[in-house]
Amino acid sequence: MTGQEMAGAVDVLIIGAGPTGIRMARALDRAGIAKFRVLERDGALGRAPSRGTLPSRIHRGREVTACEFDEHTDRWRVTTAGGEVHHARVVIRAHDLGRDLIAGQRIAGREERTLHQRWSGGVEAFNAVAVHGFPNLFLMPAPVPDGGTLSRRRTGAVQARYILRCLELMRRHGASRIEVRAAVQREFNRWLRQERTGTAVRSDERAGGRLAGPAAGGAPGVFWVGSPRSYRRRLRRLNPAHFDCTTWHDREPEHAYHGPATLSAGERQLPVTVTLSGHVEPIDGKYHWYGRVHAQEEVAALQRANRSGVSLSLPGRQAVPGRLVERDPWGHVRVAGTGTPPYPVETLSEIEAEAAGAG
Incomplete structure (x- = not known):
């Protein structure tokens, strides 16, 4: 074997x-x-x-x-x-x-x-x-x-x-x-x-x-x-x-999204599971999102074939462009992008308004 x-x-x-x-x-x-x-x-x-x-x-x-x-x-x-x-x-x-x-x-x-x-x-x-x-x-x-x-x-x-x-x-x-x-x-x-x-x-x-x-x-x-x-x-x-x-x-760091998604590369669409997070980078003022696509052979094959340019969409949301970065020792593939992330991002005003409404 x-x-x-x-x-x-x-x-x-x-x-x-x-x-x-x-x-x-x-x-x-x-x-x-x-x-x-x-x-x-x-x-x-x-x-x-x-x-x-x-x-x-x-x-x-x-x-x-x-x-x-x-x-x-x-x-x-x-x-x-x-x-x-x-x-x-x-x-x-x-x-x-x-x-x-x-x-x-x-x-x-x-x-x-x-x-x-x-x-x-x-x-x-x-x-x-x-x-x-x-x-x-x-x-x-x-x-x-x-x-x-x-x-x-x-x-x-x-x-x-x-x-x-x-x-x-x-x-x-x-x-x-x-x-x-x-x-x-x-x-x-x-x-x-x-x-x-x-x-x-x-x-x-x-x-x-x-x-x-x-x-x-x-x-x-x-x-x-x-x-x-x-x-x-x-x-x-x-x-x-x-x-x-x-x-x-118990130890998973806070993330913006964890769950199902669709990874698209050309005409191929793959159902995947992702864990994503992100932040605004002060140097360029842009939102940088990143995370991992959980181990899946089809995704690893795309990464090995240098098909780094992909798009990622979450249920009910539009696809956004991203790239497959590298594969870790356990088969997960790191994914990243710049600009609007695949997941919704709450603004500070939205969070404060929600908290005021709850009070």
């Missing part, structure tokens, strides 16, 4: 089908979360399942090269080396021993900031599973050096239960996004930095009790400086106050 979008978005996408990834997949299956998929870059699987529907959800030979968060839809867009594109509400990156957590991957969160940039000063993830600025992304680092198979299995099981509680928190709030709060991440990072330089770090490292991951330049970093037992104890309970659960509509 090179170069194709994988059919159907999923609720959860697990990257990595080693022991940790399979453990997470089994936990999702037991919790009744049916819409999930597992991507594995190699052919070998950790304790590969052979019964039920789980084997059909594991896709081998899929090396993930990029994960990009769409702030408009609160979904991740995951691309593989073979050109496949997967869409998921939540991404879980399972990390097994000897495998870099984010090697060869571009993981871009809010405002397109990458995880490598976020970790330029060292690895810092709240409770080793969540990073502020990267909503709906969970990490599952394994203990290193070898603290024993039983220790790794217990740690993975606790991480899986903690992530399931986060997903349940999203469901209860009817949220499309979950993100660790900035203040919570900041305080955790401060504690982690203090512990890294203290005697606890040196004693725990000798005991093989840390959780490690890649820092800047691929150097090892530390997610947790206590023993695996202390880490598992911390993850036994989820504090809802540590996370923000929101929906796309």
Whole structure:
């Protein structure tokens, strides 16, 4: 399926089908979360399942090269080396021993900031599973050096239960996004930095009790400086106050219009959905309107064919000229124009008259 979008978005996408990834997949299956998929870059699987529907959800030979968060839809867009594109509400990156957590991957969160940039000063993830600025992304680092198979299995099981509680928190709030709060991440990072330089770090490292991951330049970093037992104890309970659960509509900036429209290019007329806004530019004194045409292949084809000159009309209103500017990573096409906008614009006098009438 090179170069194709994988059919159907999923609720959860697990990257990595080693022991940790399979453990997470089994936990999702037991919790009744049916819409999930597992991507594995190699052919070998950790304790590969052979019964039920789980084997059909594991896709081998899929090396993930990029994960990009769409702030408009609160979904991740995951691309593989073979050109496949997967869409998921939540991404879980399972990390097994000897495998870099984010090697060869571009993981871009809010405002397109990458995880490598976020970790330029060292690895810092709240409770080793969540990073502020990267909503709906969970990490599952394994203990290193070898603290024993039983220790790794217990740690993975606790991480899986903690992530399931986060997903349940999203469901209860009817949220499309979950993100660790900035203040919570900041305080955790401060504690982690203090512990890294203290005697606890040196004693725990000798005991093989840390959780490690890649820092800047691929150097090892530390997610947790206590023993695996202390880490598992911390993850036994989820504090809802540590996370923000929101929906796309909660964060959508104010816009002048959102809804159906007709995009015309020559004799072609396409029904589309648009989100538009605008303002008067003081420099030229003209009204500049802009926004996006929501993902639609026919519109993207027009943009690729350099058919930038179009007209846009809203229900019950005349068409106005505009132009297709560019396509964003998630398939939406930006549209803009100068002069009378497609939507009605109230004047200050009209707004004040309406307010006076209501009073």
